[in-house]
Amino acid sequence: MRPTVHDIAAAAGVSLATVDRVLNQRPGVRLVTREKVEEAIRQIGYIRDVAAANLAKGRVYPLVFIVPTGDNSFMHGLRSEVHHATLRAGMERTDIRIVEVPAFDVSALVAALDGLQGQDVAGVALVATDAPEVRAAVDRLVSERIPVVTLVSDLTDSTRHHYAGIDNIAAGRTAARLLGRFLGGREGDLTVLAGSMLVRDHRERLQGFSAVMAEEFPKLRLLPVLEGRDDPERTRSLVSKALSENKDIIGIYSLGAGNRGLIAALKAVRPERELTVVVHELTQHTRTALVDGTIDAVLNQDAGHEVRSAIRVMKATADGQAVIADQERIRLDIFLKDNLP
Structure with a gap:
């Protein structure tokens, strides 16, 4: 016994x-x-049995999610998943607070993190901008024994406890293989569209994408990265300008957000211009563009799984319990128009 x-x-x-x-x-x-x-x-x-003991004592876990504002459909979806988690608060014994900061704003993110010091917080989850100041702010929270989980984009050089997101290098490699195979040995230029190279997930996707292209598809030339800052109008303008100035562009990889602007630019040159396009994140806009043939494939991560994983990890870490790695692994889904959920 x-x-x-x-x-x-x-x-x-x-x-x-x-x-x-x-x-x-x-x-x-x-x-x-x-x-x-x-x-x-x-x-x-x-x-x-810490969980049973906490249940008996009626412990509630105060959790904070720091998410970026801006016109990013995926982040809107992530924020919605956090909101849904607040509706389960009674059942999960959580008290979840959402703190919003401007996208890619290092100072605002640091201020939000530092503002949590000394508060009754059982865990913090954030979409990280990869900067020394942010890493230092995360390390300060961890030094106060506050569990920290990064969402979507990681801070590998920090002391954060866990990363809830996909393997972004593998995602970039997957995008390159799809785009290369779709283009079937053709020769031409590829445009890569990012939100900002300040975030690690975008840099890692580019790293994986570039490696596969160099190794296996040498006829496809990568052009300098366009940074749309997740802004649809800025993205539309950048892509439209690139397409008008370079008739050798035959493919586009959108490794961040701003896909509404990309789709608008693509529709403006169709059907005269045939382009092969792979993007990230299944949203209302990318779903419609996939169905009508404006884009060819979507790589997707499950925002709901990431939020639920972050909550489990923060609670377990606060209790000094081990994390079940297989349960917290976030998968990468590949959607074509034929297998949409």
């Missing part, structure tokens, strides 16, 4: 109340008695 608190009390020769104080690290127990109880715990192999 699994050892119980009664077994600890008997082995240590103390009361159940004393065992409870030691397990919950409450004052009122002499050092010699505390050491006796801890030795009894080790000897009988007692393992505490």
Whole structure:
């Protein structure tokens, strides 16, 4: 049978109340008695069910999600998933707060992170902008024993506890293989569209994409990256200008957001201009463009899975419990018009 608190009390020769104080690290127990109880715990192999204990005590986990504002359909979807999580708060014993910051604004993100110091917070999840100041702010929170999870875009050089997102290098490699195969050995130029190279997920996708293109599709030449800052009008203008100035462009890889602007630019040159296009994130706009043939493939990550994973990880880390790696792995989905959900 699994050892119980009664077994600890008997082995240590103390009361159940004393065992409870030691397990919950409450004052009122002499050092010699505390050491006796801890030795009894080790000897009988007692393992505490932290989740059950927290449930019995009615513990609520105050969690904070820091998400970027702006005209980014995927981030709107992510924010919606966090909102849905707040509706499950009673069942999951969470108290979730959303903090919004301007997209790619390092100073605003640092201020939001630093503003959480000293507050009653059981965990923080953020869409990270990869900058030294942000890494330092995350490290400051972790040093205060606050669990930190990065969403969508990681901070690998920080002390954050977990990353809830896809393997972005693999995503970029997948996009390159799809685009290269779709183009079937043709020769020409490729335009790559990013939101900002300040975020690690965009840089890693470009890294994976460039590597496969160089290794396996040498006839396809990569043009300098266009940074649309996730703004549809800016993106439309950049893509339209690139297409008008270069008739050798035969393919486009959109590795970030701003796809509404991209789609508008593509529709303006169709049907006279035939282009092969791979984008990220299945939204209302990319779904419609996939169905009508404006784009050819969508690589998607499940924002709901990422939010649920972040919540599980923050709660487990706050309790000092292990994370189940397989449960928290975020998959990459590939959608064509034929397999849309």
